[in-house]
Amino acid sequence: MVQNIIDVRNLSKSFDISSKEPGLKGTIKHFFRRQTKSLKVIKDISFEIKEGEIVGFLGANGAGKTTILKMLCGLIYPSEGSILVSGYLPFRRKENFLKNITLIMGQKQQLIWDLPPIESFYLNAAIYGLDKFEAKKRIKKLSEMLEIDEELFIPVRKLSLGQRMKSELLAALIHEPNILFLDEPTLGLDINAQRNLRKFLQNYNKETNATICLTSHYMKDITSLCKRVICVHEGEISYDGKLDLLLKKLSPVKEIIIVCRSEEDAIKLENSGFTIKNKIKNEITIKIDNNSITSSLKTILNNFDIEDLFINEPPVDEIIGKVLIKKDYDI
Amino acid sequence: MNLRKYLKVYKKFLHTSLASELEYKTNILVDLITAILSLVGSIFLLSIFFQNNGYIGGWKFEQALIIQAIYTILNGITNTWFNPNLTEIVKHIREGTLDFVLLKPIDSQFYISLKKINPSGFLEIMLGFLLLFFCIRINQINLNLSFLTLSLITISCSICILYSLWFFISTTTIWFVKTWNATEVLRSFLYIGRFPLNSFSFSLRIFFSVVIPIAFITTIPSEVLLGLSQFWKILLEVIIAMIFLFTSRKFWLFALKFYTSASS
Numbered sequence: 001m002v003q004n005i006i007d008v009r010n011l012s013k014s015f016d017i018s019s020k021e022p023g024l025k026g027t028i029k030h031f032f033r034r035q036t037k038s039l040k041v042i043k044d045i046s047f048e049i050k051e052g053e054i055v056g057f058l059g060a061n062g063a064g065k066t067t068i069l070k071m072l073c074g075l076i077y078p079s080e081g082s083i084l085v086s087g088y089l090p091f092r093r094k095e096n097f098l099k100n101i102t103l104i105m106g107q108k109q110q111l112i113w114d115l116p117p118i119e120s121f122y123l124n125a126a127i128y129g130l131d132k133f134e135a136k137k138r139i140k141k142l143s144e145m146l147e148i149d150e151e152l153f154i155p156v157r158k159l160s161l162g163q164r165m166k167s168e169l170l171a172a173l174i175h176e177p178n179i180l181f182l183d184e185p186t187l188g189l190d191i192n193a194q195r196n197l198r199k200f201l202q203n204y205n206k207e208t209n210a211t212i213c214l215t216s217h218y219m220k221d222i223t224s225l226c227k228r229v230i231c232v233h234e235g236e237i238s239y240d241g242k243l244d245l246l247l248k249k250l251s252p253v254k255e256i257i258i259v260c261r262s263e264e265d266a267i268k269l270e271n272s273g274f275t276i277k278n279k280i281k282n283e284i285t286i287k288i289d290n291n292s293i294t295s296s297l298k299t300i301l302n303n304f305d306i307e308d309l310f311i312n313e314p315p316v317d318e319i320i321g322k323v324l325i326k327k328d329y330d331i
Numbered sequence: 332m333n334l335r336k337y338l339k340v341y342k343k344f345l346h347t348s349l350a351s352e353l354e355y356k357t358n359i360l361v362d363l364i365t366a367i368l369s370l371v372g373s374i375f376l377l378s379i380f381f382q383n384n385g386y387i388g389g390w391k392f393e394q395a396l397i398i399q400a401i402y403t404i405l406n407g408i409t410n411t412w413f414n415p416n417l418t419e420i421v422k423h424i425r426e427g428t429l430d431f432v433l434l435k436p437i438d439s440q441f442y443i444s445l446k447k448i449n450p451s452g453f454l455e456i457m458l459g460f461l462l463l464f465f466c467i468r469i470n471q472i473n474l475n476l477s478f479l480t481l482s483l484i485t486i487s488c489s490i491c492i493l494y495s496l497w498f499f500i501s502t503t504t505i506w507f508v509k510t511w512n513a514t515e516v517l518r519s520f521l522y523i524g525r526f527p528l529n530s531f532s533f534s535l536r537i538f539f540s541v542v543i544p545i546a547f548i549t550t551i552p553s554e555v556l557l558g559l560s561q562f563w564k565i566l567l568e569v570i571i572a573m574i575f576l577f578t579s580r581k582f583w584l585f586a587l588k589f590y591t592s593a594s595s
Contacts, residue, residue: 015591075430075592098436110431114351123343127437129336155354 005211006049006072011081013042013067041067043235052209056226060324064235065215069181073103086179099128102177106187109168111156117167118152121174128175142170146200162193182214186221198224219316231323239323250319253287255312261305269304340437341445348447362451370403370458397466397553402524403459405548408490411452413497416444420501427592440583472556485552485565488572492548495575505586524549
């Protein structure tokens with residue numbers, strides 16, 4: 001049985017936030033008498049993550065995804081509740097715990113700006129207690145997986161964003177962590193760089209059975225990497241489960257565009273009991289329930305003379321967008 | 332603490348920061364020229380103060396030069412290690428890159444205090460030592476082992492006090508986010524250390540000894556070299572240095588509990 005590697009129980013986090021009125025008067029008031037209020041950004045959440053799972057955290061900006069990730073890796077102290085990651089209390093930041101995890105942030109970098117990435121890799125290797133031989137071996141293996149070579153010897157400031165992100169990944173993975181926390185890793189990357197990064201993460205997960213917790217605003221990252229998603233809405237979990245199931249529930253019907261060979265067939269199909277969305281000459285768009293899609297298509301293909309057929313999937317972004325603005329999903 | 336690992340990491344710190352600095356040759360050259368001009372200017376200023384009756388607070392010009400030498404050494408250490416690292420703490424906290432430091436299996440205070448070095452500060456340290464040897468000659472100081480040991484102890488304590496003060500102020504960034512001004516004020520106070528403690532009024536002497544022990548930092552090591560120091564003063568400096576170092580460490584660990592990281 002696969003063990004839980006992350007166990008979160010009744011976790012809450014509050015921050016003291018100061019607010020300021022606009023204008024000079026507001027600025028002066030803010031300077032002398034700062035008014036702060038406690039804001040609960042994470043509200044009593046619980047979940048478990050199994051070893052080797054890739055879980056996507058979905059939510060609108062400010063929903064609390066990054067705060068959850070930062071509490072999981074031990075950067076922020078929780079206000080209430082408990083977290084166990086790999087058997088450790090993260091906020092104690094014990095050496096063995098830190099050797100097991102890594103955090104990659106798409107918008108922040110740890111590489112030394114003026115030097116080639118290879119220098120940062122060897123520095124990290126020394127920090128993680130790796131000898132030169134082992135470090136060299138791991139750099140070689142990871143650089144092959146990430147398809148970077150010459151870039152290792154070019155100063156970071158001269159690398160493209162995609163090359164820099166690959167180097168950041170290598171620097172963050174040199175100690176072969178079991179748990180990866182990725183906060184928008186594909187931010188700002190072009191389509192090819194995004195795809196390469198996703199491919200690398202898939203391979204890394206397959207090869208090492210590492211657990212990956214990921215936040216991203218790019219739905220492609222989530223759909224191609226995560227079987228399970230946790231949707232966060234205003235600090236609460238609005239959905240925790242399989243992505244497929246969520247998509248099916250949120251979009252229970254599919255649109256099928258059928259082009260019949262003759263108009264008679266089209267009329268026959270129109271009157272055969274399917275839910276029709278529209279009909280233009282020989283082309284009919286029908287709506288079919290996800291559960292009966294196979295049997296319905298079989299009936300259509302057996303009984304009508306069909307020239308062409310398209311299944312119109314609604315865009316994932318559109319479906320997920322609904323989750324981000326709604327609090328509860330009874331799934 | 333695994334000392335071997337820490338030494339290995341420090342070797343890497345030295346290597347990477349030297350390599351980073353050497354990328355900008357002109358900058359190093361400008362820093363070197365600034366260090367030389369700054370020392371010449373300070374000695375000139377000191378000589379003006381001593382022009383009238385040759386004594387300030389009971390110190391002769393030749394004796395006061397020792398304070399200048401120790402100040403130059405400490406300023407060199409400040410420019411080599413403290414300035415590049417401790418001012419960076421503010422940046423780490425403001426931009427949230429402290430996250431990377433805290434998630435490394437290494438002591439975070441060690442990492443942020445020693446990761447960078449500014450090689451141009453080395454020249455200042457060397458100039459300070461040259462001036463010190465010159466002062467030892469003109470003051471006809473008879474160097475023996477106990478003198479050297481005591482000088483080394485007091486200078487080390489001065490370094491600890493200076494580091495702790497600076498680190499303490501930088502740590503407050505976790506709450507106040509921006510504390511550039513406070514570290515600048517500390518640097519300005521450090522200039523006070525170029526003059527003997529006795530040259531100030533009683534109230535200022537108390538302020539620079541008790542509230543911000545800047546005067547301790549340069550005056551006591553100089554007194555040791557001149558054979559003017561009393562044992563209790565040396566002991567007091569050692570105690571103050573230990574308290575400051577211990578407090579700064581505890582304060583850092585306490586402050587980290589309030590670190591909220593920058594938003595993404």
